[in-house]
Amino acid sequence: MVALTLKELLQSRAAEMGERTAVIYKDDSISYRELEARVNRFANALAGLGVGRDDKVAIMLNNCPEFIVTFFACSYLGAVAVPVNIFYKERELEFLLRDSDAVALVATPSFAEFFSRIAEKPPLFKWLITTEPYAEGQLFRELEGKGSGEPLDIEVREEDVAEILYTSGTTGIPKGTMLTQGNLFFHADAIIGVLELNDDDRALMVVPMFHGYGITVMLCCFVVGTSFVLLDPFNAEEVFQVVEKYKVTFLPMVVAMYFMVYHHPDREKYDLSSLRIGISGASAMPAQLMQDASGALDITILEAWGLTECSASATIQRMNMPYKEGSVGLAHPGVKVGVMDDGGNLLGPSEVGELVIQGPLVMKGYYKRPEETEEALREGWLHTGDMGYYDDEGYFFMVDRKKEMVNVGGEKVFPREVEEVMYTHPAIAEAALIPQPDAKLGEIPVAVVALKPGASLSEGELVEFLEGKLARFKVPRRVVIMESLPRNPIGKIVKKDLVRMLSEE
Template sequence: MSDPESACLVDGERRLDNADLEAAVAATAAHLSRLGVGVGDVVAVMLPNRAEIVTTMFAAWRLGAALTPVNPALTDAEVGYQLEDSGARVLVADERGARFGATSGVAHLPVEDVWMPPSDVTTPKHHKSSPDDFAFIVYTSGTTGRPKGCVLDHANVSAMVMSIVAHLELSEDDRSLLVLPLFHCNGLIVGVLSALAAGGSVVVAPRFDAPTFWELVERERPTYFSAVPTMYALIEAATTRAVDTSSLRFVVCGAAPMPADLIARFEQRFGVTLVEGYGLSECSVAATINPLHGSRKVGTVGTALPGVEVEIESVDGRRVGPGERGEVVIKGDIVMRGYLGRPEETAKVLKDGWLHTGDIGVLDEDGYLRLVDRVKDMIIRGGENIYPKEIEDVLYEHPAVLEAAVTGQPDDVLGEVPVAHVALRPGTSTTPEELRQHCLASLARYKVPRSVVLHDSLPKNSVGKLLKTALRD
């Protein structure tokens, strides 16, 4: 930051400058050291978004330990599984954390104690991390079975941060508004580490609230934030007044493809550049982002970030050229070390240094990536391949549609048929048949949903991704 005494980390009324942050990290490290944390250990943190997650991360790294962030919305059984699978030694949490000590042997460090230096412990030695030391063990959502721990080392994290800082031109004048949860890579790396590495500052929003979102922006004056498509849709739908977005240089969308119509509406209404990106935990968060300057191709997720290679692979393992569909594969220092304790599953996705994503995409002649769908989401209707995203994009063009998800439904004759699940924008109305006719105007008949189901809202995971598994069930 240009002023070292200004706040580098803001959490409500708590505003920490560099000296305050250093003191908080040192106190937390002393507590962790007292509880036996050292080089190669794992520290778990289970909290809603708050500054203590950030200081615990830095404190763990100071001791040579890795951080595994735990979603506080998980059940006790799910939390217990992550603690055991990661081998966590200490859990930083509220009072709920105490119950895991007896069942899993994990020491509980109450969150209210972490910034109060223990009187009986000397300041622990600062461990100088090496590039191959574990930095994060981040757990996947577990939609295809038990969650897996993605191991990211410090080389992965450093490469990712440097790439984001360069691509988004971050500097000491930037301020990140953190609205995504800190138990995922996007919040930790894009929202926190990249801003701080550039010398900027971070504002932690305790939770995302669409009706009051612009009040927070107007008060804290961030220069960027990163969010998911559902958040942008809710913000746009909830805004009923003129808002001041003049502090924002750009905003970022990731986690799931964003409908082109929503991007256009958001940019036009709020006068801010929205760049869409693509990535996953297995590649430290991002592999592509649309550029801030020059051509931003709506409907794509941009070009490969600095130091990253992105290619398309056919089903028989060939690299294919521009315009051809295939699986998106990624290579670079951002690609994870592997899944913790799962060599066979690691080998399935990491082949000759390339990360196989399970996403179907197309690269154009300029290197812009367009996502077609997930391999597992493709619907095969009587031998015809149907990509749900294509139908969803058409549904989003209807003025009444807030959220849309298309899934396959078993059919005795055709094998599968598409079914659309839709939530409507507040104050609007339509019928399933009207939405089917809307699709029929833009899609081949075999792609039109067999039925449309209206919902008050669609199920989502902890970062706002629509849960198609729940809709299929």
Template sequence: MTISDAPTDDFTFPVDELVGLPFNRAQSNPHGPCLSWPEGRFDNLEFASAVATTARIMSTQHKIGRGSVVGVLLRNVPEVITTMFATWSLGAALTPINPALTDDEVNFQVEDSGVALLVGDPRAEAIADGRGIGFLSVGDDCFRGGDEPTGDLDVREDDGSLIIYTAGTTGKPKGCVLGQANISAMVWSILNGLEFGENVRSLLVLPLFHCNGLLAGTVSPLMLGGSVHVLPKFDPKSFWEVVEAERPTYVSAVPTFYSILEATTKRAVDTSSLRFVICSAAPMSPDAITRFETRFDVTMLEDYGLSECSVAATLNRTDGTRRPGTVGTALPGLRVATMDPGGQLLGTGEAGEAVVAGKTIMQGYLGRPEATAETLKDGWLHTGDVGYLDEDGFLTLVDRFKDMIIRGGENIYPKEIEDVLFSHPQVTEAAVVASPDDKYGEVPVAHVALREGAATTVEELHELLEARLARYKVPGEIHIVASLPKNSVGKIFKGDLRET
């Protein structure tokens, strides 16, 4: 068997060190930069004061304390980060809610997680009133501070920290319960697995209702003494202007963001502040990575993880070992392997389900013991992703088990077809899904978006695929569209394509 791991004897921050981050920063460097956003900035003292004031209001007026759950229904704004640290300082857990959800979907998450206080705008107020729970307006003065930050904390390792809801593509979303010990271990692992350099500054474009934006994009740079610039949303038209003005040292985003930037940027851009960019949430084809790196003269590092392991399990490094096309090796303190359907660990080059073990693994799915038992077995988190490890522990992802296409008994992984499509320089987005077929059971169908002004034809793409793939893998149909449907994080959503 082959296991990718990075053994270490010291694998976490004390939870009070992480939760007390705002107050520690205010004490050591009160006027150093902390958070910025298009309309303003906080230094360390201002941020700590906002956290302290918000925590006091939560505690005295809304009785939030250990075991409570606070919901936040907002787009990417600094108040989400203030709410998170204020909630944690009281021993309570935060459940961030995607503002793109319908009211019914929001109500489900609020009820399922047991939210006692909802933070947000007038829409959130109406939902809170309808449910008879507390409400705190994002416009309240507490978010601007006023209290002296004392650093008084009430936090334990087994306290809940985050309840992150899965996408819910197969039934109702499930709440991943992460404890303070989980996120402390995750942040420690990130900071010890990647060299961020001096004066780190994160440009936050990923949504703050997911672990990546909260932990990798926010908490991690702040723990290093760095700063964060919060963007309300990703806008390719103004993205490079923000990079040039704010001078971030890294960005974490998803493949579609990078593909769009490479395809639509017409002018020369100054990327000299960027030490690297991180590609998360889904694998990016090696050809697309090369095009981006060549166009913008910046190194791209792929990682892999999921909410159930607090965000990341593997990562390519900046130490000269990275292997484009893989998602890197296990982060410090974590173990990654592949497993067959019978639960046996597999050897080098053998494809199976990727499994992860370590202190970052969730406590479980909230109120769903059967789903938890199905996902957490014998100390391993079962991811549902198919991959294989090479002799040096680099993980290559093949696809999702649920996305596999079985054509007349032959297993076809869509990612293999998508990677060939991405090798065409005019392809910016590609997704392959199964379509029912009377003869073969199901067959692959490709959906492709092209860069502006492209003259590529379906026939040309067919020829490319036929030259690179076995005949049974070549899609019978290729649809060229303006763009592909995406979920709230920016990942291509194949569910809509299967219905077309």
């Protein structure tokens, strides 16, 4: 693959493909030439405000053209895009804005309740840009309309940071993962080769673009010069309608989406024959669902494995190789995936250890966290915290997590963060968050708590308390109240005992 930057990619596509459709949104088509012109104008407008090289621009938007324009405009400026999970609450958003040193926030006014309170806590962002009118912000379309059409003479290099994606990592403390222009393009090229994508394909973009998964799908489409249809929020019947209307061939989704698509009662009413391939990422896909969904949609669904720190994935199943149940496939071309013991020794086939990664898709590091970066990238490998093994043919298998995270349909929930919020409730003496298997989402978070003497607390009261402080996917779906939580001799809550107790119910 010829090394490209986001800027070079879009400029070349506009020059070579002109009026070919790049994005479809609410039945409106945007050509590559129009998209590049919009990006150029918005980049000039941001430059006029004072946004420059290495500045951070937070993007808190649903799947929409403004997300794409802002993401690419950052590259045109040599600035850094910081996608924000749209489900974040005020506390989480404030942390991300402060930690990332964002100078601007591009958002929808539906988050307006946060803006004024956050803006009162300097030093935070200087400029608020909204997609719809909002008294305290600048309107996106007006700002874009004022931007010059002249190309910006700013050099962007392969090693420059393109985006910072926040991940909780192994400790539960949010960290900004710095991914370079080169990281993103190497990863997209690897996926394209495996999926055999070409410019006759058309994708459905229903996975959130604020995730690395969504960014990957977008870049894959733009690199091969094809288009995608933006859809947000997810609705199974709308997926069917879009596939039928626009002859979608490529269906990237997460497990929960495939679950709802497969079980939808009206699925067979639609013509889905254009579909040829799907990909599942963000969480493990149950073998039965893989079989059922593939058969019902008459497509090949490939499962990928990875993490934000390696640009989203490092392994994927193959189109032209046997499917092995439980496997997450083989390493991407040009990427090394190994299994390492606690002593830093690489293990052989069938030996279980920590999965580690080397290659051009591995992050530059964590933003402003040199110690955590050194820990994650030690011995020349990215340490994932996931346990697994590979077989004699190079297929990788996940067996467990070192991390205690709960994977809710692809959204990573780290117990420590939720537990700290639970402990702020005056009635709670002990608290733990554990996973419980779920047929639809893979796992759901379950809160197990013990109350202070004389205190009372219902499940609904705790859920209501947490809903105002945490993103919806982090809020426990079930609350179990016990007299006390099991602890080991040194006083640590033994979560595996709690998991076992719930599984035996």
